[in-house]
Amino acid sequence: KVLILDFGSQVTQLIARRVRELNIYCEIHPYNSEKYNFADYKAVILSGSPHSVRGENAPKIDLSEVKGKKPLLGICYGAQYLAHFFGGEVGASNTREYGRANLSFLDHTNPLFDDIKEGSQVWMSHSDTILNLPDNYECIASTPDVKNAAYHVKGEDTYAIQFHPEVYHSTDGAKLLGNFLVKIAGVAQEWTPNNFVETTVQEIKDKVGNDKVVLGLSGGVDSTVAAVLLNKAIGDNLYCVFVNNGLLRKNEFEGVLKQYEGMGLNVKGVDATDRFMKELEGLSDPELKRKAIGKAFIDVFDQESHLIENVKWLAQGTIYPDVIESVSADGGPSATIKSHHNVGGLPDFMKLKIVEPLRMIFKDEVRRAGKSMGIDPELLGRHPFPGPGLAIRILGDITPEKVAMLQEVDAIFINGLKEHGLYDSVWQAGAILLPVQSVGVMGDERTYEKAVALRAVESTDGMTADWVDLPYKFLQEISNKIINSVKGVNRVVYDISSKPPATIEWE
Numbered sequence: 001k002v003l004i005l006d007f008g009s010q011v012t013q014l015i016a017r018r019v020r021e022l023n024i025y026c027e028i029h030p031y032n033s034e035k036y037n038f039a040d041y042k043a044v045i046l047s048g049s050p051h052s053v054r055g056e057n058a059p060k061i062d063l064s065e066v067k068g069k070k071p072l073l074g075i076c077y078g079a080q081y082l083a084h085f086f087g088g089e090v091g092a093s094n095t096r097e098y099g100r101a102n103l104s105f106l107d108h109t110n111p112l113f114d115d116i117k118e119g120s121q122v123w124m125s126h127s128d129t130i131l132n133l134p135d136n137y138e139c140i141a142s143t144p145d146v147k148n149a150a151y152h153v154k155g156e157d158t159y160a161i162q163f164h165p166e167v168y169h170s171t172d173g174a175k176l177l178g179n180f181l182v183k184i185a186g187v188a189q190e191w192t193p194n195n196f197v198e199t200t201v202q203e204i205k206d207k208v209g210n211d212k213v214v215l216g217l218s219g220g221v222d223s224t225v226a227a228v229l230l231n232k233a234i235g236d237n238l239y240c241v242f243v244n245n246g247l248l249r250k251n252e253f254e255g256v257l258k259q260y261e262g263m264g265l266n267v268k269g270v271d272a273t274d275r276f277m278k279e280l281e282g283l284s285d286p287e288l289k290r291k292a293i294g295k296a297f298i299d300v301f302d303q304e305s306h307l308i309e310n311v312k313w314l315a316q317g318t319i320y321p322d323v324i325e326s327v328s329a330d331g332g333p334s335a336t337i338k339s340h341h342n343v344g345g346l347p348d349f350m351k352l353k354i355v356e357p358l359r360m361i362f363k364d365e366v367r368r369a370g371k372s373m374g375i376d377p378e379l380l381g382r383h384p385f386p387g388p389g390l391a392i393r394i395l396g397d398i399t400p401e402k403v404a405m406l407q408e409v410d411a412i413f414i415n416g417l418k419e420h421g422l423y424d425s426v427w428q429a430g431a432i433l434l435p436v437q438s439v440g441v442m443g444d445e446r447t448y449e450k451a452v453a454l455r456a457v458e459s460t461d462g463m464t465a466d467w468v469d470l471p472y473k474f475l476q477e478i479s480n481k482i483i484n485s486v487k488g489v490n491r492v493v494y495d496i497s498s499k500p501p502a503t504i505e506w507e
């Protein structure tokens with residue numbers, strides 16, 4: 001496996017994604033973590049960083065077990081680091097070194113550039129530059145503005161590049177990473193979905209043995225793939241609980257439950273709608289609503305797991321981005337924008353051991369693993385849906401009537417996207433019931449009814465998002481359909497805000 005040491009760059013995760021796409025397993029660890037051991041890895045990659053190697057707070061690390069002993073690749077800060085602290089010189093650059101640039105090679109035969117053409121486009125993003133390389137270092141590529149764009153350390157498998165091969169705009173970036181890892185470091189490309197499924201099933205068997213495991217299914221991709229993996233490993237010793245909080249999409253509880261049963265999962269559907277509605281009664285503050293739902297979920301889930309005699313493990317669909325510890329530039333904790341109820345995990349009074357079969361893989365790998373296990377592509381392609389469900393799309397207090405109204409609106413919108421072949425090109429979509437009434441006219445009558453907003457966004461991970469430019473004709477058709485068929489709604493608007501500054505959900 002490959003180790004990626006994170007010095008705090010925004011794009012470190014992308015390095016891991018690119019490496020995984022080469023069917024090579026890798027892990028990200030903060031450079032100063034105690035959780036990794038160089039001996040476990042075949043090659044090491046140093047990431048970029050918001051810091052300067054010349055700064056007082058420059059992240060530093062002892063590379064004596066690595067440099068000259070294992071294949072080592074420095075990227076951006078990593079490249080400056082391997083130059084600066086080994087006898088070279090890094091200084092502020094006086095030319096613009098952001099954005100596109102084109103490589104010209106000084107050493108065409110270097111294996112790092114195998115099958116990459118002269119002039120290949122790369123992406124630069126740095127304000128320091130490597131002025132002088134240490135003695136035994138050789139520059140192997142430059143760009144018009146950056147003299148030492150890539151170098152090799154003589155007699156070592158140590159390479160470094162000033163640009164970012166992990167970003168999309170570095171056209172041959174994946175190839176370059178492949179050249180380093182496969183041709184130079186000799187790492188095997190064995191990380192495939194089938195392989196992942198096989199090894200994970202074995203790991204679960206070894207870990208869990210004949211114990212019973214409880215898992216909360218949500219209808220989403222992650223919990224479903226986790227359940228299928230566990231089911232393969234331990235069969236009916238996996239007890240799945242699918243809670244209806246009364247805030248799901250129209251017909252979702254029945255539909256998804258049926259699908260799960262069809263997949264051979266040992267699943268219990270628990271309709272706790274009344275319980276959730278009671279907890280939510282009279283609450284209109286977004287955070288209070290989220291907390292009430294989180295608490296109700298834990299209570300219901302706890303009660304259900306106590307019904308499973310002698311259950312020892314709790315399985316969760318946690319994926320790698322939730323696990324990666326990041327090095328924040330200021331070292332401080334980030335602000336809580338919204339309290340996501342399913343991220344913090346369950347309270348320790350449950351005293352269950354945790355099994356998380358997806359904790360080392362990314363979302364696209366979860367989908368590929370799901371596909372290789374034969375899970376319905378429609379289920380794997382479902383949009384993300386928040387744990388608190390429609391409660392955070394009904395602004396203000398929640399009533400069963402409002403939920404029913406929003407379920408109708410949402411179903412028209414989502415089915416419309418599917419019918420028009422737009423569903424898969426949208427990352428997430430939904431409708432929001434606004435606490436606003438407006439005047440309208442239907443037939444000869446004055447109406448004074450509710451307004452709904454439609455939201456559809458493009459995103460890769462939900463961290464940033466942009467609204468989708470849906471065709472006017474489509475929006476017109478959906479708007480008509482909603483107003484004509486959902487009683488109580490007389491106005492439809494489309495949300496054209498991006499994240500940031502807006503968030504995807506309205507609450």
Ligand code: XMP
Binds near residue numbers: 338386388463502504
């Ligand atoms: P925001 O609104 O923060 O949403 O831009 C980003 C993504 O997270 C989802 N979301 C949640 N998912 N539990 C979840 O499982 C939650 O409490 C929660 N709140 C927001 C949201 O749907 C979007 O995909």
